[in-house]
Amino acid sequence: MIELDINGTKRSVDAEADTPLLYVLRDHLAMNGAKFGCGLGQCGACTVMVDGEAVFSCMTPVSVLAGRKIRTIEGLGTVEQPGALQRAFIDEQAAQCGYCIAGMIMRAQALLEKNSSPSDAEIRRHMMPNLCRCGTHMRIVKAVRRAAQTMRAEADKPKSAGQT
Amino acid sequence: MSIKVVRALSVSRRRFLAAGGSLVIGFSLSPKALFAQGSPAATKLPGSLNTTPMIDSWIRLGADGSITVLTGKAELGQGVRTALIQIAAEQLFVQPGKIQLITADTRRTPDEGYTAGSNSMKDSGTAIMNAAAQVREILIARAAVRLGLSADKLKAEDGAVIVSDGRRIAFGDLVGGELTRVRAESQIKLKDPASYTVVGHSMQRVDIPAKVTGGAAYVQDLRLPGMVHARVVRPPAYGAQLRELQSASVEKMPGVLKVVHDGSYVAVVAEREFDAIRAMRALAAAARWDERALLPEPSELFDYLTRLPYDSFIDADNHATTAGVTKTVEANYRRPYQMHGAIGPSCAVGLYKDDSLTVWTHSQGVYPLRKSIAEMLKLPEDRVQCIHPEGAGCYGHNGADDAGADAALIARAFPGRPVRVQWMREQEHLWEPYGPAMMTAAKASLDGGGNIVDWEYEVTSNTHSTRPGGAGNLMPAWHLAIPFTPPQPKPIPLPEGGGDRNAIPYYKIPSVRVVHRFVPSMPIRVSALRALGAYANVFSIESFMDELALAGRTDPVEFRLRHLEDPRAREVVTLAASRFGWSSYAPDKGRGRGFAFARYKSLGAYLAVALEVDVDRETGKVRVVRAVATVDSGQAVNPDGIRNQVEGGVLQSISWTLLEAVSFDKKSITSADWSQYPILRFPELPDTVEVHVVDRPGQPFLGTGEAAQGPTAAAIANAVAAASNVRIRELPLDRKRVKVALGV
Numbered sequence: 001m002i003e004l005d006i007n008g009t010k011r012s013v014d015a016e017a018d019t020p021l022l023y024v025l026r027d028h029l030a031m032n033g034a035k036f037g038c039g040l041g042q043c044g045a046c047t048v049m050v051d052g053e054a055v056f057s058c059m060t061p062v063s064v065l066a067g068r069k070i071r072t073i074e075g076l077g078t079v080e081q082p083g084a085l086q087r088a089f090i091d092e093q094a095a096q097c098g099y100c101i102a103g104m105i106m107r108a109q110a111l112l113e114k115n116s117s118p119s120d121a122e123i124r125r126h127m128m129p130n131l132c133r134c135g136t137h138m139r140i141v142k143a144v145r146r147a148a149q150t151m152r153a154e155a156d157k158p159k160s161a162g163q164t
Numbered sequence: 165m166s167i168k169v170v171r172a173l174s175v176s177r178r179r180f181l182a183a184g185g186s187l188v189i190g191f192s193l194s195p196k197a198l199f200a201q202g203s204p205a206a207t208k209l210p211g212s213l214n215t216t217p218m219i220d221s222w223i224r225l226g227a228d229g230s231i232t233v234l235t236g237k238a239e240l241g242q243g244v245r246t247a248l249i250q251i252a253a254e255q256l257f258v259q260p261g262k263i264q265l266i267t268a269d270t271r272r273t274p275d276e277g278y279t280a281g282s283n284s285m286k287d288s289g290t291a292i293m294n295a296a297a298q299v300r301e302i303l304i305a306r307a308a309v310r311l312g313l314s315a316d317k318l319k320a321e322d323g324a325v326i327v328s329d330g331r332r333i334a335f336g337d338l339v340g341g342e343l344t345r346v347r348a349e350s351q352i353k354l355k356d357p358a359s360y361t362v363v364g365h366s367m368q369r370v371d372i373p374a375k376v377t378g379g380a381a382y383v384q385d386l387r388l389p390g391m392v393h394a395r396v397v398r399p400p401a402y403g404a405q406l407r408e409l410q411s412a413s414v415e416k417m418p419g420v421l422k423v424v425h426d427g428s429y430v431a432v433v434a435e436r437e438f439d440a441i442r443a444m445r446a447l448a449a450a451a452r453w454d455e456r457a458l459l460p461e462p463s464e465l466f467d468y469l470t471r472l473p474y475d476s477f478i479d480a481d482n483h484a485t486t487a488g489v490t491k492t493v494e495a496n497y498r499r500p501y502q503m504h505g506a507i508g509p510s511c512a513v514g515l516y517k518d519d520s521l522t523v524w525t526h527s528q529g530v531y532p533l534r535k536s537i538a539e540m541l542k543l544p545e546d547r548v549q550c551i552h553p554e555g556a557g558c559y560g561h562n563g564a565d566d567a568g569a570d571a572a573l574i575a576r577a578f579p580g581r582p583v584r585v586q587w588m589r590e591q592e593h594l595w596e597p598y599g600p601a602m603m604t605a606a607k608a609s610l611d612g613g614g615n616i617v618d619w620e621y622e623v624t625s626n627t628h629s630t631r632p633g634g635a636g637n638l639m640p641a642w643h644l645a646i647p648f649t650p651p652q653p654k655p656i657p658l659p660e661g662g663g664d665r666n667a668i669p670y671y672k673i674p675s676v677r678v679v680h681r682f683v684p685s686m687p688i689r690v691s692a693l694r695a696l697g698a699y700a701n702v703f704s705i706e707s708f709m710d711e712l713a714l715a716g717r718t719d720p721v722e723f724r725l726r727h728l729e730d731p732r733a734r735e736v737v738t739l740a741a742s743r744f745g746w747s748s749y750a751p752d753k754g755r756g757r758g759f760a761f762a763r764y765k766s767l768g769a770y771l772a773v774a775l776e777v778d779v780d781r782e783t784g785k786v787r788v789v790r791a792v793a794t795v796d797s798g799q800a801v802n803p804d805g806i807r808n809q810v811e812g813g814v815l816q817s818i819s820w821t822l823l824e825a826v827s828f829d830k831k832s833i834t835s836a837d838w839s840q841y842p843i844l845r846f847p848e849l850p851d852t853v854e855v856h857v858v859d860r861p862g863q864p865f866l867g868t869g870e871a872a873q874g875p876t877a878a879a880i881a882n883a884v885a886a887a888s889n890v891r892i893r894e895l896p897l898d899r900k901r902v903k904v905a906l907g908v
Contacts, residue, residue, distance in 0.1 A: 015438075016418075023438040027393070032385040033378030037507050038589035042838040045507055074378040086376045093368060093804055096812050097241025097557030098375030099508040105376060124846040131838065133507045134241055134557045135815030137846060138853050139808070 002062050007075030017063035022046045024062050025072060033073035033102040037131070044130030047103035048072045054110035054129075073102040076109065084154070085109055088147035089140075096134030104130050108144045116152050120145070207350040211290025212236065216274035219302075220344040222295040223252065229323060229336030231256065231263050233292060236276025237284040238268040238528060239371060241557040242869050243805040244284045246369045250801050251289050254363040255296035255355055257320035258335075260370075268530045268552035278529040278631065280560070280692060281660060282768055282867030285801065289865045291348075298352045299344055306338045357799065357861035364859060366804035371554070383526050383553040384511045388582040391513070392421060393437040394574045395444035397430040398591055399643065401455050401832035402689065406430065406643075408452040417443050424577045427645030428453075431570065431585070433578045444588075457830040460687050466498055466603055469624060474681040479658055480668045483677040486617045489609040493715050495708055496605045498894040499700035500825035501598040501688055503841055508556030509587040510563030510596075514575030520547045521575060525568035526555025532632050533565050537572045540635035540648060548572075559816070561631050561691035562596045563587055569638035590836040595639060598826050599693025600626040600686075602663060604704040608673075614716030616727060619673045621705070624681040625663025627653035628696040630689070639689070655682045656696070659767055666698035666874060669705050670763045671727035688828065694813075695873035698764060699820070702874020703881065703895065706760035710882040711891065720759050720882065721746055721774075730763070732796050735858060736772040737761050740794040743856055744774035754779050755789065756887025760878035762871070769871040770796040770858075773814065775850075777883040784903035786884055788818050788850040791876070796858040798866035806868050807855040813872030814853055819844035821877040822897050 004011050006029070013028050020039075025031045025048070037045030039058045046058040049071040077083035082090065085105045095101045104127065111118055111126045118126065123144050132140065209217055216222070216236075224232045233252045239245040245265055253260040266272055268279070276287055300320050307325035308315040310333065318325050324334045357364070374381045399406070406428040414432065415423050419439030424431040432447055434440035460468035513524040521543065527533040530550035538545040550568065558564055567587060575583045587595075602625045609618040630653060635641045641648040656662035664680035693699075713723035721741045728734050741747070741759065749757050756779070761772040775791035795810050823842050827834045835841035877895065885891045890905045 019438050023436070023441075027437040030387055031378060032380050032382075035382075035384065035508060036586060037509075038837060040589060040837055040839075042589075043507060072378065073376070077377060079373045079377050079379065082373070082377060089376045090368065090372055093372065093808060095241075095369070095372050095375050096243070096808060097507075097554070098372065098381065099241075099506075099556035101375055102378060124849060127846040131507060131843060131845065133505055133559070133816070133843065135812035135819070135844075136808070137815055137844070137849050138811055141846070141849070 002066060004062065004065055004070060005068065006070045007072060013062065015062055018061050020058050021048065021060045021062055021065060021070070022057040025057060031072060031074055035099055035102060037100070043100070044103045044107060045100050047106045047130060049106055049110050052110060052113060054107040071106070071109070073105055076105065084150045085112070085143070085147040088143040088150060092139045092143040092146060094136055094139035094143040096136050100130060100132045104132070104140050108147065112144070112148055112151055116155070117148055209348050209350055210294045212274060212276050212287040213291040213294055213348040216291070217348045219295050219298055219346050219348055221274050222292055223299050223344060225299070225335055225339045225344065227336050227339050229334055231258060231335070232266060233263055234266045234273045235288045235292065236268055236274040236531070237288040238279040238552045239554050240279060240528065241554070242809055243369050243802060244279070245371055246367055247285065247801040247805055248289060248292055249370065250362045250367055251293045252296045254360055255293055256300050258323045260362060260367065262323060270530050270534045270550045275531040278532065280528055282764060282869045282871065285865035285867050289801065293354065294352050295348060297354050298349060301353060302343060302346070303335055303338050306343065307333050360861070363801050364799070364803065364861060367802050369805065381554060382508065383513060383524050383555050384508055384586060386513050386524055386553060386584065388513065388515070391582040391584055392433050392435055392578070393440040394431050394433045394570070394583050394585040395440045395588070396570050396585065396591070396640070397444055397448045397451060398595055399428055400453055403458050404428070404453040404455045406451060407454050409447070410450050411447060414443050414446045414450065417446060422578050423447065424574055426573070427643055427647065429573065429640060429643040431574050433574060433583060455831060458687070459828050459830050459832070461830060462828055465601060468687065469601060469603065469683060472683045472685050474624065474683045477655065477664070477680040477682060479664050479680050480676050480678040482675060483620070484675040486609060486675050488611040489617060490612045491715050492607065492609045493712055494607040495711055495893055496603065497700070497704040497707060499602045499703065500895060501601045501690070502693060502820055502824050503593065503598055503826055503835065504559045504562040504596055504693055505841065505843060506556040506558055506562050506592060509589055509592040510567035511555060511584070511586040512567040512571035513582050513584045514571030515582040516575040516579040521572055522549045522551065523568050523571050524551050524553055525571070526552065526558065526564045527568050528558065528561065528564065529631065533568050536565070536632035536635050536638055537569060540569060540638055540641045541572060541576055559694040560599070561629070563592050565632050565637070566595065566639040569640040573640055593836050593841060594833045595689070597630055597689045597691035599699070600628060600663070600690040602697065602700040604700060606704060606708040608708065608712055610712060610716050614718050616671065616673045616712060618675040619669060620677045621667060622679045622681060623663055623667050623697065623701060624683060625697055626683050626686050626690050627655060628662035628665070628690070628692050629656055630691040653684050653686065655680065660765055661697060663697040664701070665696045665765055666701040666705070666762055668766060670730070670733065670766055671724070672729050673727065688826070688833070694816070695764070695870040698762070698870065699873045699877060702760065702762040703877040706762065706875060706878030707881045707893065710758070710885065724759070724761055732770050733761065733763060736770045736794040736796050739856060739858065740772035740774045740792055743794065743854060744792040746774055751887065754781065754887060756883045756885070758879040758881065758883025758886060760875040760882065762875050764867070764871040769866045769868050771810070771871040771875050773872065773875045773879045775879045775883055777880060777887055779884055779887045779902065781906055781908055784899035784906065784908070786822055786880070786897055786902060787848060788880060790850050790852045792854045792856070793872060794856045794858060795868065795871060796860060796866070797868045798860050798863040800857050800859040801865070803857045803859065806857050809868045810855040810872050811853050813870070814876050815844060815849070817873045817876035818850070818880065820873070821880050821895060824896050
């Protein structure tokens with residue numbers, strides 16, 4: 001058994017040490033967000049965050065993940081209460097088939113947690129490992145920019161009484 | 165046409181469905197049988213109503229006020245689900261959120277063939293628009309009877325029929341009997357487009373929220389009770405035969421439930437997905453194959469294709485002897501094999517139980533796939549159900565149908581539990597049917613005024629459709645001990661066309677001859693890739709138009725306008741030029757502008773694109789700096805959906821045009837993954853892509869999905885020529901080819 005911290009919840013998983021995280025998420029834990037795209041670290045459809053960094057879950061064996069914080073798109077929000085990036089992707093209609101989008105959002109989340117106002121060039125450089133075949137790239141960049149604005153506005157809000 | 169016949173068919177259908185345990189009962193799915201029974205040729209009905217004319221095949225109302233709309237088309241990521249809901253909501257006078265839409269399913273929806281050719285709005289959108297309008301009129305008529313009022317005193321509003329005095333009957337309260345079991349009328353009263361509140365207004369796509377929050381959105385996300393996982397082991401190359409397979413040790417691997425072995429067809433079933441992958445790798449290592457070198461020498465591909473036998477089709481021939489010719493220009497163009505390259509490898513789930521098979525598939529055509537799988541398994545068609553959940557975007561005939569066949573074969577060998585099979589990346593890359601390599605030859609003459617007076621054009625191509633018309637089109641069936649073989653390919657006839665799609669120029673030219681050299685023999689597996697032959701033909705024709713404009717010393721936009729009569733074509737051309745700033749353009753060093761136009765299939769959407777490229781002489785790298793596209797898709801249903809599709813088409817075509825060619829050696833395909841088949845990445849994006857939609861309220865839907873592919877390619881080649889004074893006529897315009905052309 002391997003104990004994993006996924007979106008702040010401890011999950012015990014009975015998987016062999018070399019099993020890539022992707023299969024543990026999708027198959028053992030029935031989570032849909034991370035997608036199988038290539039199994040080679042070439043397309044980023046499987047991207048999740050580990051300790052704040054975007055990683056290819058298809059290439060990361062679960063044995064190296066004990067005690068590390070794993071975040072997936074399920075941890076960012078829900079349809080009813082979407083996170084800033086999820087909201088921005090909906091507002092910009094930044095999806096066509098959408099198969100790459102969960103990976104896109106997780107890679108962007110890793111960027112925005114480090115850099116709250118990235119330039120377009122920084123966004124493009126950062127997003128390079130992730131492929132989109134429908135050609136939604138322009139909207140994806142716009143959505144990341146929009147989410148950055150939302151996140152900055154949230155951060156700048158004066159804290160309400162009682163939370164000081 | 166006899167209503168009695170309809171009822172008789174419906175009753176037998178209902179019995180069958182009840183026996184099959186389906187929840188959906190009692191609607192008319194067999195309209196084709198009516199025509200087959202020798203009824204007089206009726207008036208042509210709008211869209212797919214012509215083949216499925218019963219209204220309750222399309223729209224059903226529940227007593228609880230629920231509204232179910234059915235379409236035989238599939239959501240492929242193009243947003244058709246949302247657009248069809250908009251159309252139904254508009255004509256029914258209900259909120260779009262009230263409508264449940266059911267897509268392609270052989271037990272539930274009409275048979276609309278393939279979701280392809282940018283035809284979904286024309287076929288299904290038109291059918292649903294008219295069916296919804298007729299349902300609304302039926303509801304008003306019934307309310308009129310109930311209220312003892314004349315129908316013209318009533319109107320529909322927000323899910324109810326209302327009277328001016330405030331009385332209101334909800335649609336659900338009007339339902340009963342076989343209210344909508346009626347045949348479509350050929351002339352139904354449609355809402356005045358000027359009063360549209362839903363159609364023509366951008367609506368957020370209904371499928372996106374689940375896709376950005378980890379919801380179950382794809383066949384890949386389907387998890388049925390007791391489901392197991394399978395993987396296939398493909399031959400190392402086309403035509404390779406399995407000589408030996410020692411599978412005993414694999415069968416003992418943890419979690420492995422079964423090894424399926426039938427001739428050269430090998431698959432493994434396991435409890436867990438990664439167990440299946442481990443076992444697949446072990447099986448692949450244990451398999452011994454006999455391979456043969458069957459492919460042409462890559463450097464001689466086009467000569468090889470030229471030498472193959474062909475059938476000639478004369479697509480246009482009003483060739484006349486022309487006087488006053490002052491200049492004749494000739495050019496040849498080439499396009500390589502290119503890949504669909506879905507980001508998600510193909511996937512399907514199969515369940516074989518009680519001698520019946522259910523396949524969940526992202527095929528573009530559930531009915532044709534059902535027929536093909538039934539043939540492959542020697543089952544009656546009514547024992548097979550194909551249901552479409554979404555997959556990753558396919559852009560044409562990719563591995564989807566074959567994965568459906570895999571699911572069928574493996575599920576039959578492992579009955580009783582649902583079997584999910586997903587391809588590995590290299591399987592998708594190596595086995596999907598590619599967009600065919602093509603060659604074109606153009607020759608035209610100008611008169612003294614710089615007008616085209618004569619045009620000759622020839623396109624050489626394999627087929628552009630090997631979609632399942634039977635088991636022989638399913639690749640897994642080729643590998644069985646008793647194999648199925650692909651049928652002789654046939655060209656897709658005009659006006660849609662295959663290799664000759666868009667081969668006839670949309671320009672007014674007094675003398676035109678167009679020949680399609682159809683090459684039946686396929687050294688490499690090919691089929692429909694977004695836009696089919698239109699990609700290469702529009703690339704060729706629109707490159708050639710620039711070459712002619714140059715020969716006639718005319719501005720390329722002016723030259724096109726001079727030969728365009730259709731005012732809608734002229735409008736997208738003029739608008740693209742003005743939004744781009746064509747007349748005031750002044751290039752920086754290394755930059756150039758390019759323009760192209762086409763009307764997709766000569767009967768679909770009008771699309772013009774103007775763009776600017778940067779050509780780096782040192783590296784040969786071309787980047788599109790900015791692009792402006794204008795599109796007229798007829799009545800726009802979801803304008804932002806159209807923009808999204810065109811933006812996507814422009815970017816995908818940039819990728820095809822600058823980067824993509826399937827590589828191979830004499831034995832096998834070598835483009836096995838993204839490292840050997842690079843596609844566009846974020847740093848290579850244009851700075852901006854603008855799309856302007858020219859809405860045509862009340863005009864027929866023309867479709868959008870494929871319109872940008874050809875024009876974008878030609879606009880890039882034209883811009884590169886403008887930036888560097890070098891005309892490149894072979895795709896892709898990758899660094900190597902550009903450097904060679906520039907002589908650096």
